[in-house]
Amino acid sequence: MKHKLFLFLAAASLALVGCEKAITPSPGCFTISKTQQVKFAPGNLQAVFNINPATGAKEYTYSFASKQWECLGRSKPFVGEAFDLFGWGTGDEPDRVVDSGAAYRTFVDWGNYTIRDPQGKPTSGWRTLSYEEWNYVINERPNAAKLRCAAQIDGTPGMLLLPDTWSLGDVRHAFTNNYSDTIFLTTDPNNTDWQKFEEAGAVFLPAAGVRAGQKCYGYQNFGRYWTSTDNIMTAAFFFGFMNPTEYQTGLRQWGFAVRLAKDQ
Numbered sequence: 001m002k003h004k005l006f007l008f009l010a011a012a013s014l015a016l017v018g019c020e021k022a023i024t025p026s027p028g029c030f031t032i033s034k035t036q037q038v039k040f041a042p043g044n045l046q047a048v049f050n051i052n053p054a055t056g057a058k059e060y061t062y063s064f065a066s067k068q069w070e071c072l073g074r075s076k077p078f079v080g081e082a083f084d085l086f087g088w089g090t091g092d093e094p095d096r097v098v099d100s101g102a103a104y105r106t107f108v109d110w111g112n113y114t115i116r117d118p119q120g121k122p123t124s125g126w127r128t129l130s131y132e133e134w135n136y137v138i139n140e141r142p143n144a145a146k147l148r149c150a151a152q153i154d155g156t157p158g159m160l161l162l163p164d165t166w167s168l169g170d171v172r173h174a175f176t177n178n179y180s181d182t183i184f185l186t187t188d189p190n191n192t193d194w195q196k197f198e199e200a201g202a203v204f205l206p207a208a209g210v211r212a213g214q215k216c217y218g219y220q221n222f223g224r225y226w227t228s229t230d231n232i233m234t235a236a237f238f239f240g241f242m243n244p245t246e247y248q249t250g251l252r253q254w255g256f257a258v259r260l261a262k263d264q
Helices: 131-140 193-199
Strands: 037-040 045-051 058-064 148-153 156-161 183-185 203-206 210-212 215-217 223-230 235-241 246-251 261-263
Touching: 131 223, 131 235, 148 203, 183 193, 203 223
Parallel strands: 148 183
Antiparallel strands: 037 261, 045 058, 148 156, 156 203, 210 215, 223 235, 235 246
16 A cells, blocks of 8 residues: 655644544643654754774664754764764664665664763663654644644754644744744744743754765755655655655665654
C-alpha cells in the first residue's frame, strides 16, 4: 500500500476549538495515537565518533543539539566533529555512508543508546516515531491543522509543532507582530517570543537538508526526518516539509535528520 500525505502548513491563526479526546492530554505532550502520548527531544540528534587509541575501534557518542533550531548540514563526519544527518536505522553505526540500501536492511534505533541532553546529562528511553505516529501528530490528532505552522527562529526556517494543550493565550504575544503564514521568532533576550513557545512545550524542527553520499543539499531550505517504518528492501518512509511538504519514501542510505521522542 502506497502512503502519501501532503502536509499543508497552517496559517498563523492558532485559535483552538474544544473537542473530546480519547486520552487526557498532559502539558507539553503530543498524541501519536488515540491512546498514546509522547514528548519530543529538546533538539535534533547529533553524533560524534572518536578512535580508541588502544584498540583502533570507533567509539560513538550521542547528544541532542544545544538549541532546537540548530542543524549542522555537514556532508562527511570527521573524527571528533559532530554530525546530524544519518542513514536509516544506523544507531549502531551513525557515520555509515554506503551507497547501497542493502547495507541498511536492519533498523537499529538511535534511541537504544545513551544520549546526552543539552546540559550534558545522560538520558535514555528515547525512540524514533513510526510513519503512522508522525502522521497522527501532523494530521490526525484533534485540531492538528491548527497545531503546526511554518516558522523561522533567528533566520533558520522549519516547522513549529504545538502540544495538545496549547491555548491561544500562550502565544498571543508572539503573534503581535506576525501577519504572514510564517511565524518569525527571535531568541533576543529582550524579546521572549521563542522562550514563551518553548516553555509551553513547542517543538521546532529545523530545515536541516539531506545528505546524498558525501554531499549535502537543501540546508536551511527543507527538512527530511526519518520514521522507523520501512517500505521496500532499499527504502523507508520519511516526514518532509517545505519543498515538497509530504510523506514519501527515501533510499535508506540517504542522510536525514532525526528527532526522537519519549513515551509518556
